[in-house]
Amino acid sequence: MKKFHFVMAVLIVASMVLTACGGGAGGGGLKVGMVTDLGGIDDKSFNATAYAGVQQAIDELGVDGKYLESTQQADYEKNIQQFVDEETDLIVTVGFLLGDATKAAAEANPESKFAIVDFAYDPTIPNVLGLVFSIDQATFLAGYAAAGSTKTGKVATWGGINIPPVADFMIGFEAGVNYYNEQNGTSVEVLGWDTAANEGAFIGNFESLDDGRSITESLVQEGADIVMPVAGPAGLGGAAYCAESGSCMVIGVDTDWTISASEYTDVILTSVLKNMNVAVFEAIKSVQDGTFAGGLYIGTLANDGVGLAAVKGASDELNAGLDAVKQGIIDGTIAVR
Amino acid sequence: MSNTTAPEKKEKKRSAIWSELLVPVLAVVSGLILGAIVIVVSGENPFRAYGALFTGSFGSPVRLIDGLQIYSATGETRQLLRAFYPLTESLVTATPYIFAGLSVALGFRCGLFNIGAEGQFFIGALSAAFVGYSIQGLPMIIHLPLAILGGALGGALWGMIPGYLKARFGAHEVVNTIMMNWIAFRLSDWLLDGPMKGPGFRPVTPTIFETAELPRFFPDPLRFNLGFFLALLAAYLVYWFLFKTTLGFEIRSVGANPDAAKYAGMNIVRNFVLVMVLAGGLAGLAGSAQVLGVDYWVGQGFSAGYGFDAIAIALLGKSHPLGVVLAALLFGFLRSGATNMQSMASIPIDIISIIQGMVIVFIAAPEIIRWFYRIRAVKKDETVLTRGWGS
Amino acid sequence: MTNVLELRGITKRFPGVLANDKVDISLREGKILALLGENGAGKSTLMNILYGLYKPDEGKIFVRGREVEIEGPNDAISQGIGMVHQHFMLVPVMTVTENVMLGIEPVRGGVFLDREKVAKRIKEISDQYGLEVDPHAYIKDLPVGIQQRVEIIKVLYRAADILILDEPTAVLTPQEVEGLFKIIETLIKGGKSIIFITHKLKEVLAIADDITVLRLGTVVGSIKPQDATSEILATMMVGRDVSLVVQKGPAKPAEPVLVVENLYVRNERQHLTVQGVSFNVRKGEILGVAGVQGNGQTELVYALTGLLPLESGSIHLLDEPIHRATPRDILERGVAHIPEDRQRHGLILTFPIHDNLMLCTYYKDPFAKGISLQPVSIFKNAEELVEQYDVRTPSIYLNAGTLSGGNQQKVIVAREFSRPIELLIASQPTRGLDVGSIEYIHKQIIKKRDEGAGVLLVSSELDEILALSDRIAVMYKGRIMDILDADKTSKEQLGLLMAGVHPAESSRK
């Protein structure tokens, strides 16, 4: 029992020490808290991109920023409450699943400020800024670029799980390819998605890179040479396959993959940019400046909230076409869906 | 022949309870110590981390005193409620753990290893939500019980399938319940973006009607609700069922020695199915309690692995309902406090899983604990929890 | 004449039990030492120590006059000690060759098993000692007698010259016992020395050169067979005068209680182990089922009690068909079953004695009202039965696993006899028990018969069958060879039937 007593003694001492130093949150300045959706901070997708905005604010504006990971639905309310209790100046919530919890917290704490990524309230709430993105505008361009770059006449896309935010990418992509076909009299085929049936190719998760690799391989075997995976980290499995086999190229999503997954630069045709980091950074900045206002921010091609990175090896003609399409979308002369 | 006097028996019982408790307590302590080592290795201060864990799960005494002072001075309850928030939140987190832990424990008692509590939890939650949002205009007194039962039924159905396959064909329930989990996830993916999709673009169910909500006892943001007491009631019922009824006697007999149970005229097949139905029902109730008491709607990330944590809880609680309640409370406090730990000490919450894995190992191997802490072994027959592929 | 093996002052303690207390024995070269004792006298423990499976707490072992340390079976083997275990240590799904070579496998090409070399050596050993066996046969396909030969070959293959035979006749027919004795003679001629462990007095008198008797872990004495009689040995073994005959009056059989017709049963491995069995049991008589273990008796009993399904045939209990009935139905109709394997079927060792005493009737009044158990009645019932059936335990709240074998069996008997029964099925009811318990259980069985119940007694102990039965059915390879009147039957006759030979046929040869 000797050891046992020793351990108990250590524990008692420890608990005295820790109650003494518990609860301190260091640093001055503006306090920003971000609540992630499931998947966590390193999901290499929207949580990570949004946090990049917070990180930028920490570096450039000197704010005090941190995050809480949600591992389940019940955490949303709780994590937001945690930041409310800590009297955080701006609470950024990421993902449409946090819509209800954010709304409830905003209404209960009218003095707190909130920003939510990927969700728009109708009507808007005065102390919540919704940050949404017309991603199909960007994927429309991606589809156009893919159709203009394919050598086999087949391009492909696949997703993690068939849910609207994933499907939005794929719908725009298909529309872009069709538009290219119309304009250029080609017949480029899209594998892995069918807007009419609202069905396509999915791997059932956002985690398994191996599944991502395998489905990409299958699509390439069926003739596609450009693939756009919409599945967070699992999409990198597709990039890995292309890099290894050299028989295809991928289109990155959310961020510019030539930066975030630079090891695959050679096989990245382009990336669909969803500039959540910019939007989040701007929201933080507005709080610091005292200009924060609730409402809605819609990221579009027009305001660079979404965009398409440079297309590798694009001909001048294709680039010109892309510019024209972009202008058309901004003008409203081209409908993306 | 048996001439043990009553007080003697009581005395024996007391020391037996103490020795029963010693190993689990030491296992948890050891898990926390190893967790502290991991925290140190990852470059953080374990005292700070566990301090945050403590205040996150019980609340800070300073706040409580402040709250009381404000309340006595002004009658304003807001601060007081805030101070109680962490504690109630821990109990809210513990609620599904109690149900799910009972589910796994009941399986263990019958010699079945229900790893499928996670899938049953999911299906239960979806069923409860369905009853909750699809029926309008019922009074609460009917709608709420109906929704709770709906969840239990959904889970029971999901548990019955592997139970039946085990009983009828001898297919091992461990693999089958795991497969049923995956099928449940895929099925819910489809349901949430298909038949059960609510209004709007999001792949989530509609919000349930207020008549199906488990009543909360305090104003927002305190989410403490009737579910916790239902869980305690369930624990008592499981205890009564296991130890005070003929059905429970059968189940324990089948678990302890299936051959003898068969010899004694018990129907093994029926008991396997019955237990898996009940275990599934309990896991389904966990889903009911969560959706009707806390979340009100179901989306993809509805569970954080309650079904898997439940295994640790059942083991920690020695498959006894009282033990399960205590273990579930412990896990509730750990998980709930982890949020504060994450925020205050920036420790990833995965650390809790690590501690949990360690605790299971220590509980399953009490000899390690006894050896390390030099405790003499209490000579008694260990219950066999699981068996190989065959039976 | 030298002692090839000597044990001096061997002491072995298990928690709560002194299994061997300062045991001395010696084995002369080229002789047979019989080690005689009841079950639980410490014979097997002693031999396991000698074979290195247990470590003694005290004592020394001398082989050929030299003190040796035996840490494990490998040491024993290298000292030339070989053991044929009571429960055969053979892997059923492997061939004879594989079983023999296991542990000292010769290899070809550095890594590959050289089965042919071993098979050749087995042939040589078989020829030398008259142990005929097919080296390539699978163990599971061999009859018990042949399996025992394989065990002996295993020992000889390892060049052992001291052989320990642990209860080698327990599973053999009288004819097979004869065969074994011949083999033993050949072995002695071949220069081996043998320790022969048994509790059967007649065998000892038949073949031993020296006899050492063990009781409760100590040596009671040594004696030469020419100085001994069955009675002397029995008294030494048990410690008091015992009556070797069971007192019973003549049977008064009435109408049949159990009628079995053309019964076929598959065992759990789907082998057809009961093939066309027909017989009946009448009220007030004991029908003994004799036969070497593994000839379908187990499956027959399982089928009668509903533990195994029938393949075909019919079973009637008091004129009602029960061949589709569940174990519960069968119990309810008044069938009591003392199972062959009491720890597997008869008891839940982790449950208290009081729960085991109501294991089959827990759902009935007074133990349950509705689905609610009634602890008061359960405890009262247990106190009464423990008293009545003389179960030695400090408390009914202790787990059944804490009881000794004899007391465990008494718990089962108490439970089964405490409800009204029409038919008693007793399978190996006294296996592994001490003489006192055996007497007690025999008396109880006869009492049930005299109260008018039908009794089906399955036993591989011929003496038990002969002592208790009114009629005797002999099973061989899943069939009933014959049903005989106990009064007009000799042991030899039964032995031939157990070996599958009709006496008539054998005389024809």
Place this chain on the structure above:
Amino acid sequence: MNNSSIDISSAIERRRRISFGVTLLVVGLVIYLLFGSNTKPGSLTTFGLNLLGSQAIEVSDLVIPALPAVHLMAAIAVFTGAYQLARGVRSTGWLIGILAFTFVFAFLMWAAQDKSFNLTGMLQSSLVRATPIALAALCGVISERAAVINIGIEGIMLMSALVAVVTATVSGSLYVGLVSAIIMGGLVAAFHAFLVIRFKVDQIISGVAINIFGAGATSFISSRFMAHATDKLNNSGTFPIIAIPGLSKIPVLGPVLFENNLIVYLTILLVIVMHIMLFYTPWGLRTRAVGEHPKAADTLGVNVYFMRFVNVTLGGMIAGLGGAYFTIGSVGRFDEIMTAGKGFIGLAAMVFGNWNPIGAYTSSLIFGFADSLQVKLQILRVPIPSEFLLMAPYIVTMIILTGVVGRAIPPAADGQPYEK
């Protein structure tokens, strides 16, 4: 008496014959009604036989008229069923084979009508997808042959996958990663063996603890250390495809079998080596004895604990190789929970393969096939929601376990601790 026993067994034979015959007839009918009536007359199904970038000699694609092919399949099923009813075919394996083949082939014809479909690609990806499952199954086989159940394979694979990619990235050598993964797997399994042998911990519980711990620890390390240092810690690259000279030129077979990476070849090699080891060497004899009748082995001087310990550890090393497949054998980086249940499917493959290395590999191939078929069907846009197609491998696992487990006989002492 002899006659009646023959009657009995022939009655069972007849029952089985009839049930198989009827099943085949029903399947034939289903093929005819379900696929036949939904296949357009005159439509062609193209089976691609060439794989992009492979070294195989090009052959022309297989073009099959869909409807006649479906009808042919229905006819084969019905004919076999009728023959079975009338005369009886002895081999159950053949019947199941014909059943599965006709159904799957007809299904493909229907799904791919008017479209093309790369058959070689599907077979190749079946083999690749089977690899981690097979490695998990082999780990199970080797442990359970020594009577130790290891349900922690999933956790072992996760930890090995992480170790593989980190060591490979840091050292710059994939081989270092491979070796470390194998060592890691061995260590974790040795810990499992230590717990269940020395401390008699329930084998399944120890395995579950390893799974929970493995998932937690890898997620922790991944999010704590690797997320922000991908280039330094989590970017190893993958083993290149090695085309075996000559053999890889064979059409169809070449790209499927002889153009794979090191881990796929190692797996096939392991299957053969393990088969030989188990059935033709002293080590295998002892292992099997320890799994069937440990006491017998013990009395012959075989160290039961040592054999179990070694086997479980070896099994863990194989699972470690399986873990390495996920990272350095497939995508070159680690992500949380990336094994996605493959370890458990491997256990089912082990049971289905009757605890034999070759059987386990064959059944892994079936799972691999189910998986890659599922992907192909999604691409072909079969009118079944993708979620249901994704359930297929799990449902197949359950069906196989249910159908086979009664007949599959595990080692007699499987899962039981040995006490002297």
